[in-house]
Structures are given as structure tokens and as C-alpha cells.
Amino acid sequence: MNLTQRPPRSPRVRLGGYVLLPRLLDKCRAEIAGTAGEYHYNCPMDRRFMDFAGIDHEALKAEVAKGIGDGEVLAWILKNRQHQHSDWEIAQWSAYRESAAPADNENREFVSQQIANGGGADREDLSTWFDYLDFDDHVTFGGKA
Structure with a gap:
């Protein structure tokens, strides 16, 4: 992931129903690779996801650094999140974030x-x-x- 050559995914793109997650994963991977450019992992927008899910950004970064794909990262998030939201709660949060x-x-x-x-x-x-x-x-x- 080289964010000096192309942007991360749109914040609207969803993974597991969560908006922002694919974008923050792109930024995390780029930061790990040293190719984040002007993008920042764990920015205030990323923290909105971290707070909602109850995920530590450093623990997530360590998991992403293993080189696993989005599906495997999502499985890790679902297993390790502190806030066990239902699908409809995730959908409502994502809709709210999208309109904020x-x-x-x-x-x-x-x-x-x-x-x-x-x-x-x-x-x-x-x-x-x-x-x-x-x-x-x-x-x-x-x-x-």
C-alpha cells in the first residue's frame, strides 16, 4: 500500500458493516511500509472506529503487521473488540458517521x-x-x- 501514489479507500467503503475500517487499514499498512505520505494512521477519524469497536490501535497495528488480509483482520476485530455491537448497531453507527x-x-x-x-x-x-x-x-x- 503506497499512499504517495494513490489514496486509501473511501471512508464510505465498509468491512463487516463498519465504515472507515478499510480506509484505516490502508493507512495502517502504508505506515508499516513507510509509504503513508501525508496520511496518518490513528488520526481522529480512525479513533472514532477504535472507540466504537473498543480496539486498541497499537494492537490492531501489530495484527495488520502480520501481513494478513482484510477478512482476517475483521475476524480478529470481531474476536477482540471490547464492544460487542449487533449488526443493526454497526449499521446505525456507520450511517451516522457517513452523514456527520x-x-x-x-x-x-x-x-x-x-x-x-x-x-x-x-x-x-x-x-x-x-x-x-x-x-x-x-x-x-x-x-x-
């Missing part, structure tokens, strides 16, 4: 400025954190706003 927008003026201003810097000042369709992350990944790797 910056909740305070400082974060709204930051996201708006980043979108403007990426050439998207006229975009009215970018309102959630996931919208911003997908937009940022797109323009970072040469896409047009």
Missing part, C-alpha cells in the same frame, strides 16, 4: 478553506466529513474539483 458534518465553527471553517484551496469553492454538495475526505483524496491525486 463538522460540528463546530473551527472545523467548518477548516473544511471550507480546504475545499476552496482544492478548487471547490463553488461546490455546494460537499457537507459531510466523508464528502470532504473523498474530495481531498480526489484533488490530491490530480482530479479536478
Whole structure:
């Protein structure tokens, strides 16, 4: 996984029903390989998943470092998570995360400025954190706003 050449998966992509998980696994693998570029494993967005599932980020990183695939990592998470959520709870959490927008003026201003810097000042369709992350990944790797 080389995040200097392409972005991680969208935060919308799900694994085991969890949004964010495939993206944070991409960033974790890249950090282990030394190819994370400007991406950061265990960022505040990643911690949303860690807190919800009840997983320690260092323990997860150690498991990922074994070179196992997404399915095996998911099996490890399901076995080791502190919070045993049902499928519907995971679906509700994922839907909530997918629709979450910056909740305070400082974060709204930051996201708006980043979108403007990426050439998207006229975009009215970018309102959630996931919208911003997908937009940022797109323009970072040469896409047009």
C-alpha cells in the first residue's frame, strides 16, 4: 500500500458493516511500509472506529503487521473488540458517521478553506466529513474539483 501514489479507500467503503475500517487499514499498512505520505494512521477519524469497536490501535497495528488480509483482520476485530455491537448497531453507527458534518465553527471553517484551496469553492454538495475526505483524496491525486 503506497499512499504517495494513490489514496486509501473511501471512508464510505465498509468491512463487516463498519465504515472507515478499510480506509484505516490502508493507512495502517502504508505506515508499516513507510509509504503513508501525508496520511496518518490513528488520526481522529480512525479513533472514532477504535472507540466504537473498543480496539486498541497499537494492537490492531501489530495484527495488520502480520501481513494478513482484510477478512482476517475483521475476524480478529470481531474476536477482540471490547464492544460487542449487533449488526443493526454497526449499521446505525456507520450511517451516522457517513452523514456527520463538522460540528463546530473551527472545523467548518477548516473544511471550507480546504475545499476552496482544492478548487471547490463553488461546490455546494460537499457537507459531510466523508464528502470532504473523498474530495481531498480526489484533488490530491490530480482530479479536478
